[in-house]
Every structure is written in structure tokens, then in C-alpha cells.
Amino acid sequence: MDPPVVPADRLVGWRRVAETTERPFDAGPISVTASTVRYERSDDPTPRPFCFASRLSIRPETAPNAPLTRLVERQSKVGFRDRLADRGIEAVEQRGDREIAVDDPTASRARVWTFRGDCRPVATDRGPSDETAASAVPVEALLAVWATDQYLLAGGAYPLDAGAYPNGRNAADARRELLGIVRGVRPPAKDEDGE
Template identity: 80%
Template sequence: MDPPVVPADRLGGWRRVAETTDRPFVAGPVSVTASTVRYERSDAPGPRPFCFASRLRIRPETAPNVALTRLVERRAREGFRDRLAERDVEAVERRGDREIAIDDPDASRATLWTFRGDCRTDAADGRDGEGAGAVPVEALLAVWATDEYFLAGGAYPLDAGAYSDGRGPADARRELLGIVRGVRPPARGANRDGNE
């Protein structure tokens, strides 16, 4: 199963760091397979902003519905917290949720959650002369459906010192939201960078 497409024109300064397919959920005859692509900003010191997009396949095949959407959303939030923990983000707090439009005209509105936490850092993270400490980060997670479910999101530092060239956290948030909104199902004949 191919991962979703992230349009190449929204990935300036980002590099693909992983593409995985795994089975995050199995309960009796029901299973969920997730195909995920992950990117990091190539021009940022630690902690590096990252983003990801996942496409879910549920077996036995089931059309999106209210109960299933609630389950997918709950499991997605739990999995996202695990993903943040793997990236040394601690003390994660949910800061709110809202609906956003996705660029795909066949998609439902996405539920977007905002989280905040602290990323442990050390001198090896490439921050100018700083020793161990914590950098506040904001993380976003969106879940929506077409005829299948999609997840997308990422995180970025809230510390202005983590940015160069006049960029800041507000720019990082706008950029991440643009990437999330641009995620779409893979199209026949499309290559892995989102170009057809």
C-alpha cells in the first residue's frame, strides 16, 4: 500500500527521512495497516521540525462512520503521543482542537489537535553552545476521511533561536498546516514525490 502524497511544491527545505508500513492495531478479526511517510526540515538545528502523513487501511473493509472515526481519532492521538515521546518530547499537553478544511475536495473536514511539550536537548543537537535543556515545541495532528482514513501532522520548536533567515514559530505553523492540508490519496501514475 502506497503512502499518501505530499505535494512536492510544499516541501521546500524538507527531506524525506522514512517511509514505513506497519500494523498499529489488531483486535480479533479487525486490523489497521498504516502506510506513512515522514519528513524533517533539512536546514534546522535540533530539535528539527518534522511532519508525516499516513494512510490507513482497515480490514475487514469498512466505510468511515461516526463510531469508527472516534476510534481512529483516539488511537491516532495515542500513537502521536508515542511518536512525540520517541523524539524526546515530554510533558505533552493537549491545547485544543478544531476543524480545518483539507485541499482534497473528496475529503471530510479534518479534526486538528494542538499539543505542547518540551523537547530534551543536549549539546549534540547543534544548538549554538547550549548545553542540555528543553525546548518548548508545538505539535499538530489532523485526522480526516475520504473513502479511507488519513492522518497528518508534525511538530516544530516554539523557541525563536531554533530558526534562521527571519523565520519563526508562526512561519513553521503556517508551513506545517499547508503541508497537512495538501496531503491526498496516491493517484495512479504519480511518483513518490507527489508529481504526476
């Protein structure tokens, strides 16, 4: 199963760092497989902004519906918090949610959650130094979930500290850029899909 498509024109300054397929949920006859692609900004310092896009396959095949959407949203938020923790982002708090339109006219509106936390550099084999232990950077993260004929997820995180950005960029620019990427995510065309 191929991951969703992220328009190349929205990824200027980003580099693809991973593509994975995993099964985040499996209970009896019901399973969910997620195909995900992840990108990082190539020019920003640590913590480096990242974004991702995931496409879910639910078996047995089930069309999106209200109860299933609530389950996908709830499980997606739990999984996203885990991913943030893997990247050294801790003390994560949900700050709100809203709906946004995506570029795909056949899709539902996306529900977007905003989270805030602190990023501490991940310890090396030698352990954290006094400097890294004291250098937490505030981070904002966004997670969006919406439906076409399947569920799509997209989001990412970026530092809020003005000193984390080169070339006159700032957190507001990073937020606009991330939301632009999220809005552009779409499922692969039927002939592009590897299923």
C-alpha cells in the same frame, strides 16, 4: 500499500527521512495497517521540525463512519503522543482542537489537535550532559485526521523558541508551513497505489 501523497511544492526545504508500513492495531478479525512517510526540515537546528502523512487500511474493509472515526481519532492521538516521546518530547499536553478544510474537495474536514511539550535532546551512548539536561525547548505539535474513502493522518512538530530558527523564520512561519503541508495531503491515485 503506498503512503499518501504530499505535494512536492509544499516540501521545499524538507527532506524525506523515512517510509514505513506497520500494523498499529490488530484485534481478532479487525486490523489497521498504516503506511507513513516522514520528513524533516533540512536547514533548521535541533529540535528539527518534522512532518508526516499516514494512510490507514482497515480490514475487513469498512467505509468511514462516525463510530469508526472516533476510534481512529482516539487511537491516533495515543500513537502520536508515543511518537513525540520517541523524539524526546515530554510533558505533552493537549491544548485544543478545531476543524480545517483540506485541499481535496471529496474529503471531510480534518480535525486538528494542538499539543505542547518540551523537547530534550535524546541521550547518546555517553548519556546526557548537564548542558543537554538543562536545554529543554518548548515545542508545538499538530495532528490532523480526516476521511476520504479511507482515513488519512498528517501532522508534525516545530520548536516555539525564536532562537531555533535561521533566516528570519519563526514558529508562526513553521505553523503556517505545516498546516499547508497537512491540507495538501491526499491519497495516491488508484494507478499510483501499490496494493
